[in-house]
Amino acid sequence: MVSGTENETRRPAIAITMGDPCGIGPEVVVKALADPRVYAACRPVVVGNVHAMEEAARLTGLGMGINGTDDPTIAGDDPSVVDVVDIGNLNPEDITVGQISIPCGKAAMEWVSKAGQLAMAGVVDGLATAPLNKEAAALAGYEAIGHMELLQELSGAKTVATMLMAKNLRVVHLTTHRSLRLACDYVKKDRIIDYLRLTDDNFRKWGFANPRIGVAALNPHGSDGGLLGSEEAEEIAPAVQQAQSEGINAIGPVPADIIFHQAIQDRYDVTLCMYHDQGHIPVKVYGFEESITANLGLPFVRTSVDHGTAFDIAGKNLADHTSMVESIRMAVAFARGDGLTDGWGEG
Helix, strand or coil, rough: CCCHHHHHHHHHHEEEECCCCCCCCHHHHHHCCCCHHHHCEEEEEEEEEEHHHHHHHHHHCCCEEEEECHHHHHCCCCCCEEEEEEEEECCCHHCCCCCHHHHHHHHHHHHHHHHHHHHCCCCCCEEEEECCCCCHHHHCCCCCCCHHHHHHHHHHCCCCCEEEEEEEEEEEECCCCCHHHHHHHHHHHHHHHHHHHHHHHHHHHCCCCCCCCECCCHHHHHHHHCCCHHHHHHHHHHHHHHHHHCCCEEEEEEEEHHHHHHHHHCCCCCCEEHHHHHHHHHHHHHHCCCCCCECCCCCCCEEEECCCCCCCCCCCCCCCHHHHHHHHHHHHHCCCCCCCCCCCCCC
């Protein structure tokens, strides 16, 4: 977004999608927006449902007003008021808190599309997203059941990757929403090289002169010389060697039972893992509350909470909003071009 004043440049506009209203999304969004650092750092606007946000404000008792608006360009200046772009795609009676709702799954995906459109039009400088319910989205007829897949379709981006972050542990995923059986079929040299190039390019943009990329093995013990699988020798190692020949500082394949410990010990700036749980488990064990997601390869900034809709605690004012705050913080940092620095402007 091209800003007209120094103040606007310092405070990028961030669209926050509300997530599935049957889950904890509205609650964590309201709680996050009550953090005074958010409005000091950016101009937030929620894309979602006014009624659901009003219920979340009532539930949390934080005294936040809810204002429906059709103009996101004027939103996000009053810390006592949450501005909500409501596209009128959901009736309040269709919201069943704590239960799967097909209308809510559909509406939540439409809010993501709307936020993506605002970003592509330059109306907002980035997205921070609350959780979707993938089952509800699938029941609503969506084949792309995750944020990244939907936004990749919307933007036409060729290669897009998910990166999870918690403290100093950063993990890029070769695959995300694939069954484990299918994910193994995506461990191919060409795909690995594409993801190493994408990771190297982004980290150089974020100020890493020669980013160290640890590459995880797929099989136990890195296959034990071929005794436990062939992917390391046939796909992963050749990809690493090709990347090295291009000047990319890739290291591996390293057995998955040690690589994340090494990353936490600062041996790597980022790790490329081979499938969803291989990367998600260490990040969430290391820093569950503050862990967030960022996408590499989209033509706009998108960060997200790293937790689900948590139907079991929805509507009970029990949800922890730390990840939502962190996702907004990093969206601000990326939108300002500050990379992996402190989005609050404090470091």
